Amino acid sequence: MLTERQRLILNAIVDDYIRSAEPVGSRSISKRGDVGYSPATIRNEMADLEDLGFLEQPHTSAGRIPSHKGYRYYVDHLEPIYQGLPTELRSLRNYFAEKLNASEQVIQHAAMILSHITNYTSILLGPEVFHTSLRHFQLLSLNETTAVAIIVTSTGQVESKTVSVPPGVSVSEMEKVVNLLNSKLVNVPLYKLKTRLYRELGQEMERHLTNFEEMIGILDNIFVDTDTDQRVYLSGATNMLTQPEFKDVEKVKDILDLLEETPTLMKMMAATQGSAGIQVRIGTENDHEAFANCSLITATYSLDGEALGTIGILGPTRMEYARVMSLLGILSKDLTTMLSKLYK
Amino acid sequence: MLTERQRLILNAIVDDYIRSAEPVGSRSISKRGDVGYSPATIRNEMADLEDLGFLEQPHTSAGRIPSHKGYRYYVDHLEPIYQGLPTELRSLRNYFAEKLNASEQVIQHAAMILSHITNYTSILLGPEVFHTSLRHFQLLSLNETTAVAIIVTSTGQVESKTVSVPPGVSVSEMEKVVNLLNSKLVNVPLYKLKTRLYRELGQEMERHLTNFEEMIGILDNIFVDTDTDQRVYLSGATNMLTQPEFKDVEKVKDILDLLEETPTLMKMMAATQGSAGIQVRIGTENDHEAFANCSLITATYSLDGEALGTIGILGPTRMEYARVMSLLGILSKDLTTMLSKLYK
């Protein structure tokens, strides 16, 4: 579709623009060592590239900037960099190796390090509960009317919920239910928990319990959203403010607002989770108007072939695709390896 | 110290400035109904107030804006508003009444509502673990090398931590320790947990366990920061961007950066926790340079007279002190009442 020379020039323009955030002129491309043509020749090719939709001109007498289509082409034809291990990743890798247990604070900290080394915003989607199974269930009464339910998953995540206990439900009854659940439902995937609970244990429970109805009410309350619970960790949102294209408060406001909405973030990250490898969504490819000038690069890490969580880096469309894609690639592989070692 | 007329004028200026974010001139004060003097008279008083340090002039021919001292005086002499229940608070109150159990999501949601109705940034410091006591302890092994420790407090908070188990420590040994802890340390305040553990159970554990050293290592790891663990919930950070004084990205950047640092936030909020009632820290009274143009209003809620957590609203120094102070006052009382009902 594009000639080799066009590809070369487009590449040079995107590279330059990523670095400078200013429209790129023909002369500056010519002066770089790697494109051995005069400004005039490059100008001709630039005009063609603009006709083809790969470049845009902010105004008549300015240089060119890449269009979304231009970025897309650039990303799709990117050559992998980082043969060796980048020194910047070393700290993060060490950190994970040290604390293999993926507790909340560890993930939050990882998000922080990631946003620091990239200077972009990092979004981590924590291990998905969906595909993990029940390891242990417990119900602890705090006083006559309140109890805490605790669910531990096979990957060591702990979810808890405070529930109110209707009068008439005794501690011994709760114990019965807990024992029943622990003996029958351990190793059942969380997303099947609710159906299995009703189908297989309904009758048994009805037989053993005097306050069947109330008990079911409590359990309902506990398991109501175990099948969708997932956590997002955000760090470096303010890095958006350092990008020259967002020096106007109006423009960042919407972006930061969206970043504060955890459910939206979750949906956005989850949308990429289906396909393996590194995903790049450029500008309007993200289905949010606020992100029309942002790109999101994501990678998924997994356990036993099942996608567990997602790592994402959000930056302006003019972001360092090559570097970030390599980083995420290495990191997601690292995580996958470590997790499989941990829960083999 | 100030004459009645000076107080009246200062009040009018602060009020106007809070509304408009523009320097206030003598004429506009005169035109408000409540100060019945001509611009000239007001100008004279304004000059005096500036000499006394209550007002400042951005430049020679501009109006006056309140100095930090001016805000301080205004706040200290503020008359309580909101005799009735403000309608804006109703939704929040209902929300709490519905879900008395103070789980994480509830607090996060409360922070969101609060930032929405105030249009400022809300910072909630979750129930402090420090003064709560141990309700239940549990250690669940996930595989040969990993286990999850779960601590439930008397207020129903659940803390968990993944720990690695050194080879040689058996499941039955862990059970022994768990039983020992549950029988001896229930109802001990968390901050005394570590010392009690070593002093009173050290010998007993040494007698019963074959891998005493390793076990101590694990427990150390679990309890290492139980005495300081507290959570902050932040919402509406982007509301800062809507304030005209922060329309320059440079100025907000530092503020938002600081808001992302949870430990700093925690320290800041915790600093106000000693004294009861509503605290107002104006400008440089917050010990962070980034907050030199911000004010923080906080209120503490408690259980049995012990401070449990803190609610805070952060805005520009030019913030609606009267309204926010009233809101927080009502809310903290509500929370205190509800908590005492819940855990009587």
Place this chain on the structure above:
DNA sequence: GTTAGCACTCGACTTAGATGAGTGCTAACC
């Protein structure tokens, strides 16, 4: 096919002038 030259475009920056909100001071008024 490539390059040099040149007229042209247009945003960004600079300067000068006009505008108006607001002050400080003086003198008159009650």
Place this chain on the structure above:
DNA sequence: GGTTAGCACTCATCTAAGTCGAGTGCTAAC
């Protein structure tokens, strides 16, 4: 003596005009 009207003065903000320069498109020559 406290209060107010009047007036000269200040200074940020806005506007218009002018300059600058980076960059283009086109043509003609290599």
